[in-house]
Amino acid sequence: MSDGQVIIGLEIHCQLDTKTKLFCGCSTDYRDDGPNTHVCPVCLGLPGTMPAVNRRAVEFALKVAKAFHCEIPEECEFSRKNYFYPDLPKGYQITQYDRPLALGGHIVIESEEGGEKKVRLTRIHMEEDPGRLVHCGGGSRARYSLVDYNRSGVPLIEIVTEPDLRSPKEARRLLAKLRATLEYLGVYDYGKEGSLRVDANISIAGHDRVEIKNISSYKGVEKALTFEITRQRSLIRRGASVDRETRHFVEARGTTTASRSKVEEHDYRYFPEPDLPPLRVASWVDDISLPELPDARRERFMSQYGLSVNHARTLTGDLALAEFFEVVAGDDPLLVATWVADILLGELNYRDRSIATVDVARFRSLIALRKAGTITDHSGVEVLRAVLDTPEEPASIVERLGLAVTGEDIVASAIAEVLSEQPQAVADYRAGKGNALNYLAGQVMKKTRGRADPRDVGRRLTEALAE
Amino acid sequence: MVDESDVRRIAELADVGIPAEILPTFTAQFNRILEYFDILDTLGDERTGERSLHTVLREDEVCQSLPNEAVVANAAESEDGFVKAPRVM
Amino acid sequence: MEDRFNAYLLRSEDPGLDSGPLAGRTVAIKDNISTAGLETTCGSRILKGYIPPYDAHVVTLLREAGAAINGKTNLDEFGMGTTTENSGYGPTLNPVDSSRVPGGSSGGSAAAVAAGLADLALGTDTGGSIRCPASFCGIVGLKPTYGRVSRYGLIAYANSLETIGPMARTVADVSALYRVISRPDPRDTTMQGRPYEHDPVASVRGLRIGIPAEFFGAGVDPRVSAKVQEAIETLAGCGAVIVPVSMPSMKYALAAYYITCTSEASSNLARYDGVRFGPGGESQRSWHDAFTAVRGEHFGEEVRRRILLGTFALSAGYYGRYYGKAQTARANVAGDFERLFGSVDLLAGPTMPTVAFRLGELADPLSMYLADVLTVPANLAGIPAISVPCGEVAGLPVGLQLMGRRFDDETVIDAAAAFEAEVTA
Numbered sequence: 017m018s019d020g021q022v023i024i025g026l027e028i029h030c031q032l033d034t035k036t037k038l039f040c041g042c043s044t045d046y047r048d049d050g051p052n053t054h055v056c057p058v059c060l061g062l063p064g065t066m067p068a069v070n071r072r073a074v075e076f077a078l079k080v081a082k083a084f085h086c087e088i089p090e091e092c093e094f095s096r097k098n099y100f101y102p103d104l105p106k107g108y109q110i111t112q113y114d115r116p117l118a119l120g121g122h123i124v125i126e127s128e129e130g131g132e133k134k135v136r137l138t139r140i141h142m143e144e145d146p147g148r149l150v151h152c153g154g155g156s157r158a159r160y161s162l163v164d165y166n167r168s169g170v171p172l173i174e175i176v177t178e179p180d181l182r183s184p185k186e187a188r189r190l191l192a193k194l195r196a197t198l199e200y201l202g203v204y205d206y207g208k209e210g211s212l213r214v215d216a217n218i219s220i221a222g223h224d225r226v227e228i229k230n231i232s233s234y235k236g237v238e239k240a241l242t243f244e245i246t247r248q249r250s251l252i253r254r255g256a257s258v259d260r261e262t263r264h265f266v267e268a269r270g271t272t273t274a275s276r277s278k279v280e281e282h283d284y285r286y287f288p289e290p291d292l293p294p295l296r297v298a299s300w301v302d303d304i305s306l307p308e309l310p311d312a313r314r315e316r317f318m319s320q321y322g323l324s325v326n327h328a329r330t331l332t333g334d335l336a337l338a339e340f341f342e343v344v345a346g347d348d349p350l351l352v353a354t355w356v357a358d359i360l361l362g363e364l365n366y367r368d369r370s371i372a373t374v375d376v377a378r379f380r381s382l383i384a385l386r387k388a389g390t391i392t393d394h395s396g397v398e399v400l401r402a403v404l405d406t407p408e409e410p411a412s413i414v415e416r417l418g419l420a421v422t423g424e425d426i427v428a429s430a431i432a433e434v435l436s437e438q439p440q441a442v443a444d445y446r447a448g449k450g451n452a453l454n455y456l457a458g459q460v461m462k463k464t465r466g467r468a469d470p471r472d473v474g475r476r477l478t479e480a481l482a483e
Numbered sequence: 484m485v486d487e488s489d490v491r492r493i494a495e496l497a498d499v500g501i502p503a504e505i506l507p508t509f510t511a512q513f514n515r516i517l518e519y520f521d522i523l524d525t526l527g528d529e530r531t532g533e534r535s536l537h538t539v540l541r542e543d544e545v546c547q548s549l550p551n552e553a554v555v556a557n558a559a560e561s562e563d564g565f566v567k568a569p570r571v572m
Numbered sequence: 573m574e575d576r577f578n579a580y581l582l583r584s585e586d587p588g589l590d591s592g593p594l595a596g597r598t599v600a601i602k603d604n605i606s607t608a609g610l611e612t613t614c615g616s617r618i619l620k621g622y623i624p625p626y627d628a629h630v631v632t633l634l635r636e637a638g639a640a641i642n643g644k645t646n647l648d649e650f651g652m653g654t655t656t657e658n659s660g661y662g663p664t665l666n667p668v669d670s671s672r673v674p675g676g677s678s679g680g681s682a683a684a685v686a687a688g689l690a691d692l693a694l695g696t697d698t699g700g701s702i703r704c705p706a707s708f709c710g711i712v713g714l715k716p717t718y719g720r721v722s723r724y725g726l727i728a729y730a731n732s733l734e735t736i737g738p739m740a741r742t743v744a745d746v747s748a749l750y751r752v753i754s755r756p757d758p759r760d761t762t763m764q765g766r767p768y769e770h771d772p773v774a775s776v777r778g779l780r781i782g783i784p785a786e787f788f789g790a791g792v793d794p795r796v797s798a799k800v801q802e803a804i805e806t807l808a809g810c811g812a813v814i815v816p817v818s819m820p821s822m823k824y825a826l827a828a829y830y831i832t833c834t835s836e837a838s839s840n841l842a843r844y845d846g847v848r849f850g851p852g853g854e855s856q857r858s859w860h861d862a863f864t865a866v867r868g869e870h871f872g873e874e875v876r877r878r879i880l881l882g883t884f885a886l887s888a889g890y891y892g893r894y895y896g897k898a899q900t901a902r903a904n905v906a907g908d909f910e911r912l913f914g915s916v917d918l919l920a921g922p923t924m925p926t927v928a929f930r931l932g933e934l935a936d937p938l939s940m941y942l943a944d945v946l947t948v949p950a951n952l953a954g955i956p957a958i959s960v961p962c963g964e965v966a967g968l969p970v971g972l973q974l975m976g977r978r979f980d981d982e983t984v985i986d987a988a989a990a991f992e993a994e995v996t997a
């Protein structure tokens with residue numbers, strides 16, 4: 017490993033989209049409800065209660081393990097991780113320790129060089145989420161805390177990677193790939209609060225490793241890692257050493273800070289959960305049929321629709337987006353791919369909206385207008401914006417804004433007018449100044465208010481100037 | 484063998500208070516018990532039997548949760564449906 | 573009737589139902605079993621005032637069977653003791669001799685039945701907690717096969733060892749109560765779907781009964797040994813074939829038991845932090861100080877000792893030597909039983925090495941632990957075991973212990989019924 021190389025490993029907690037919690041029948045759908053309303057004696061840790069494992073949670077975890085080519089041991093086991101904290105109702109968390117559900121496996125991502133890279137997995141295990149703490153009395157001066165146990169017992173899987181990642185960008189790609197795969201598998205709901213949380217281990221080759229805890233958004237991961245690399249590099253440059261420590265990511269500031277918790281290593285006193293004898297579920301794997309996953313869909317988009325690898329990758333990177341594309345692809349998939357991947361996504365990002373909010377019928381009408389040549393790419397964007405921001409039909413938008421392409425006359429007269437109004441630019445062009453043509457074309461586009469096709473304008477302007 | 488500081492450290496890990504005045508007796512009793520446990524040092528690692536239990540799984544079906552009043556009823560203190568706990572800072 | 577023995581922590585007036593297998597029978601419930609609406613303290617100050625919002629599965633079954641639940645009985649705090657002196661609410665006295673302990677930890681249940689305050693009682697047995705007080709109070713107590721009675725609602729002390737079981741004055745009553753409580757419960761996923769539906773047949777004819785030499789070794793009162801040998805001869809007289817056997821793993825059993833139960837207990841008892849139930853701490857302290865204060869103040873000394881022992885046995889650097897080794901020993905005990913049950917149908921010996929102690933007699937923790945040496949093997953292996961009265965030594969009851977194969981509680985009960993019939997005839 018070359019000196020100064022960045023080494024990153026991730027521990028990713030994902031909430032499984034089951035109806036009920038991991039060990040009791042309480043519903044996991046508490047988003048709109050008050051505190052402590054989805055709680056029973058089990059997830060409240062009342063004396064005398066016992067965990068009962070949710071079959072679907074195990075099935076979901078096995079699906080993920082199979083999708084990532086993990087090895088499933090004949091038996092796995094739950095263990096108790098003992099520690100005290102006010103959000104932990106039983107004084108221990110039921111998790112998996114030395115006998116996890118799945119071992120090994122890998123996730124394929126696009127490497128920095130554009131090729132494929134296998135990121136190895138260490139393990140995948142199941143565990144329960146603790147409750148949620150609300151700090152009261154104002155910031156760090158809080159006099160007490162309030163606990164909501166609605167989240168207590170929600171099923172999580174923890175996916176641990178080997179330290180195979182070499183940049184924040186690769187880490188983001190891994191998370192994107194993971195998230196897409198979980199969505200394709202139908203085991204994950206990105207909309208749920210805290211549905212994906214990441215701890216990252218990061219070091220610069222030859223130096224100590226730092227753990228960054230609890231990054232709760234997946235955009236945050238790239239930010240946190242980028243910040244941390246800069247921090248560690250600057251320490252090293254100054255000749256200081258990087259402390260082996262745990263740091264917290266402060267989302268609002270995009271920085272990491274040293275954790276205030278005790279420096280000493282915790283002694284979690286893991287031991288097998290005595291109420292849950294070993295599980296024998298390895299044989300279920302053969303009965304699990306996986307749906308088409310992102311890589312397979314990308315290949316299909318290329319072969320079936322003739323898409324470029326970049327378009328195919330973008331469009332299959334998100335389940336809802338891939339399905340949207342297939343619904344609207346119609347008989348001109350290349351045109352649609354360009355419109356969805358290059359234009360629509362940008363407009364949605366700008367508005368911080370998801371693909372699910374796009375009206376399929378009106379988007380199709382827009383594509384039809386463009387395909388018929390009624391509108392240009394340029395005015396099409398204007399129509400798209402109106403489609404996203406208003407309930408108006410594309411045809412009516414085109415008419416209201418007068419965006420329809422009106423034949424050659426308007427272009428011809430605009431060119432004639434511009435040439436007579438801009439003698440200096442014409443002279444510059446003839447003197448060999450290349451950007452004079454762009455200027456003139458811009459003036460023509462302005463006169464046609466974008467209704468003309470820019471390539472058409474360029475070609476005809478050149479012809480007119482040659483006369 | 485453990486000494487009083489070991490017992491204090493274990494008590495800290497277990498979040499259990501052991502008053503200083505009983506610590507010496509407690510430590511002595513602790514050591515007598517540990518000494519008895521030493522018999523296991525003479526045992527090899529080979530096992531002649533196994534427990535053959537396996538967990539039975541539960542279906543993913545929603546059951547009735549408790550009403551909020553019942554959740555907070557046994558708590559020493561509550562506020563707006565939350566259970567009140569000591570501060571964490 | 574007056575409770576002169578402090579058998580009950582709480583008495584209740586549930587009339588029960590007019591019909592059902594237990595209609596008209598009064599049942600006392602050990603106070604580590606959750607009862608909706610009835611304070612359940614586990615004999616601990618840390619659960620003072622705790623009212624469970626749910627019934628344990630066995631309590632639901634009792635109610636459905638028409639039983640009249642007449643109260644919650646005293647126990648060693650969280651079941652941690654062999655005398656019922658470790659209760660946070662004062663000791664229970666032995667109805668046979670009130671200067672003596674009733675045994676523990678189900679001492680309240682045993683005393684209630686022995687004193688005629690209840691027809692039947694539920695106890696729990698982690699390392700002998702049903703059989704010991706049954707023996708000391710002169711009643712019948714069964715520790716069922718692990719996984720045959722739902723533990724849902726039983727406040728955990730050591731989950732992998734303990735089970736709820738019936739206590740009564742006769743084997744027939746023990747059997748009747750066992751039938752009611754051994755129904756399936758999806759909330760306890762260690763249950764193996766093997767309900768007990770047997771009517772006792774009082775016969776041992778042709779049964780092979782093994783007598784492990786280790787059950788008559790050092791520490792066993794010779795008068796108790798002699799009494800139990802007599803009982804074994806009685807069984808032989810009823811047609812049983814007596815076979816001397818040996819259980820080499822016995823010498824590790826008690827250490828394996830105490831390491832396992834304290835380890836599990838140290839974790840089980842972590843939830844008593846004064847937040848969701850029980851007497852609260854001061855919420856304005858920092859959490860670590862608040863938890864330590866609540867737990868230090870409200871847990872009794874024996875409970876704190878076992879939490880510390882278990883915490884130590886599981887801690888980094890000691891896990892292999894203690895918890896790990898204990899599991900090996902445990903597997904070997906199970907292996908010994910399996911081997912023996914290949915050639916015998918039952919094993920017999922004394923339930924306890926002695927008769928009931930005087931109050932305060934066992935002041936040293938280790939000497940109290942040593943009293944469990946004959947009962948813990950059945951818990952380590954999960955096999956059924958019963959204690960049935962077999963006479964007296966110096967006016968105090970002695971119990972005969974019969975152990976059987978896993979899920980063969982039926983044969984254990986049949987043999988106990990045969991013995992009982994023979995000695996009461």
Ligand SMILES: [Zn+2]
Pocket residue numbers: 037040041042054055056057058059060169
């Ligand atoms: Zn619940």
